[in-house]
Amino acid sequence: MGRIDRIVVLMLSLMFVSSWVPISHCSKKPVGVARKEDIPYIKCQVCEKLAHQLYHQVQYKQAEISPKRISEYQIIEISENVCNLKKQEADWILKIDIVEQGDKLELVEQDSEGQCNSECKTIERACQEVMGYSDTDVAEYLYKNKPQIDSLVNFLCNDLTKACSTKPPPVPKDRTPGEPFVPKSSKEAEMEKIMKSMEGMPGAPGMKMYSREDLMNMQNFGNEDADEDDEEEEAHFPSKLGKVLREKESKKSDWKQTIKRGILDTGEALKRHANRVSYRIQKWWRGKKAGLKKKNSKSSKPEL
Numbered sequence: 351m352g353r354i355d356r357i358v359v360l361m362l363s364l365m366f367v368s369s370w371v372p373i374s375h376c377s378k379k380p381v382g383v384a385r386k387e388d389i390p391y392i393k394c395q396v397c398e399k400l401a402h403q404l405y406h407q408v409q410y411k412q413a414e415i416s417p418k419r420i421s422e423y424q425i426i427e428i429s430e431n432v433c434n435l436k437k438q439e440a441d442w443i444l445k446i447d448i449v450e451q452g453d454k455l456e457l458v459e460q461d462s463e464g465q466c467n468s469e470c471k472t473i474e475r476a477c478q479e480v481m482g483y484s485d486t487d488v489a490e491y492l493y494k495n496k497p498q499i500d501s502l503v504n505f506l507c508n509d510l511t512k513a514c515s516t517k518p519p520p521v522p523k524d525r526t527p528g529e530p531f532v533p534k535s536s537k538e539a540e541m542e543k544i545m546k547s548m549e550g551m552p553g554a555p556g557m558k559m560y561s562r563e564d565l566m567n568m569q570n571f572g573n574e575d576a577d578e579d580d581e582e583e584e585a586h587f588p589s590k591l592g593k594v595l596r597e598k599e600s601k602k603s604d605w606k607q608t609i610k611r612g613i614l615d616t617g618e619a620l621k622r623h624a625n626r627v628s629y630r631i632q633k634w635w636r637g638k639k640a641g642l643k644k645k646n647s648k649s650s651k652p653e654l
Contacts, residue, residue, distance in 0.1 A: 382467035384475040385528070391455040391521055392448065396476040397513035399457065401503040403432055403442050408492055422493040429485040429492075433477035435466065438546050443473050447531035453520035463539045465532045472528075480506075480513045 407428050412420045431437035435444075444463035449456045457473070464470070481488075488506055491497065497505065507514040534542075 382469070382471045384471040385468055386472075386475065388448070388455065388472050388525075388528075389476045389479060391518050392457060392473070393476050393480060394507065394514040394518060395457045396473055397480045397507040397511060398503055399442070399446070400432065400477055400480060401506045402499060403439075404429060404488065404492065404506075405497075405499050405502050407432065407439060420493075422489060425492050426486055426489040429481070429489045433474060433481050435470070435474050436546065438543065440474065440477075441543070443470060443477065444534075446470075446473055448472065448528050450521070450525075450527055453523075454518070455521055460531055460533070462533045462536075465534060467529050467532075469528045469531075480511050482511065484510050 408420065408425055411424060411428065415424075428439055431439035432442075434440050441463065444466060445460050446469075447458045447460055447464065448469045449458045484506075487510060488502075491505055491510075492502070495501075
C-alpha cells in the first residue's frame with residue numbers, strides 16, 4: 351500500500367473521529383464479560399435464533415447477488431461470522447435482552463441495538479459453543495438442501511449440536527440479575543456498522559473510534575519538520591491531534607471548538623505531507639525521464 355493510500359486512510363479515520371466524539375465525550379464504557387454460568391439456561395434459545403439468522407442471512411445474500419447463485423464459500427463465511435460480535439453478521443445479538451421469568455431465562459428481541467455488556471457477551475459465548483466446529487457442516491446443509499427454517503432449526507439444534515436435546519435446568523433463586531437493556535443511539539449504531547465494514551480494508555487494521563477522553567490523553571504531537579521521516583509522521587498521527595486538543599483545552603475553550611480546531615490543524619498537516627509526497631514523486635519521475643532521454647540519445651549516435 352502506497353503512502354498516498356495511507357494518507358487517505360488516515361483522513362478517513364479523522365472523519366470518523368470528528369463524527370464520533372460528540373456521542374461519547376464521557377469516560378470509557380465498561381467492557382462486559384460473559385457469564386458462563388448462564389449459558390445452560392439459554393443455549394437452546396440461542397441455537398434457535400442462530401438458525402433463524404443463518405436462514406435469513408443466506409436468503410438476503412442470495413437476493414443481493416441474484417441471479418447468480420450463492421456459493422458454498424459465501425455461506426461458510428456467514429456461518430463463521432454469525433457468532434462473532436466483531437462482524438456485522440453478529441449484529442443480531444445486540445438486539446437481544448436476557449429477561450428473568452420465574453425459574454427461566456428468556457431471550458427477548460428488542461426494536462433497536464443495545465449497549466454490549468455482560469448479557470451481550472454471554473449470548474455471543476453461547477452462540478460460539480453451539481456452533482463450535484459445525485460451521486462448515488451447517489453451511490454444506492444450507493447449500494445442498496436449501497431447507498426451510500423449521501428443518502434448519504431441527505438439523506442444527508437437535509441433530510448436529512444437540513443444543514435442544516435436553517430441557518434447560520431451572521435458574522437458581524439466588525442468581526444475580528443481569529443488567530438492564532440500554533439502547534444505543536442511532537448515530538452510535540451507524541458508526542459501529544461503518545467501522546465493522548472497514549475492518550478488513552488493507553492498511554486499516556487498527557482503525558477505531560475515539561472518545562473525547564481518548565483524544566485528550568493522546569501524547570507526543572510532534573513537529574511538522576519537512577525532513578521528518580514520513581513513516582514516523584504517519585505512525586504518530588493520532589498523538590499529534592491529542593496534543594493540539596490538550597493545548598486548546600488548557601485555555602478552557604469550548605471542547606467542541608477545541609476538537610474542530612484540532613481537526614483543521616491536523617488536516618493542514620496531512621495536506622502538507624501529501625504535497626511533499628507528490629513533489630517527491632514528480633521529482634523522481636523527472637529524473638527518470640531525463641535518464642531515459644539521455645540513454646536514448648546515446649544509443650542513437652552513429653558508431654565511429
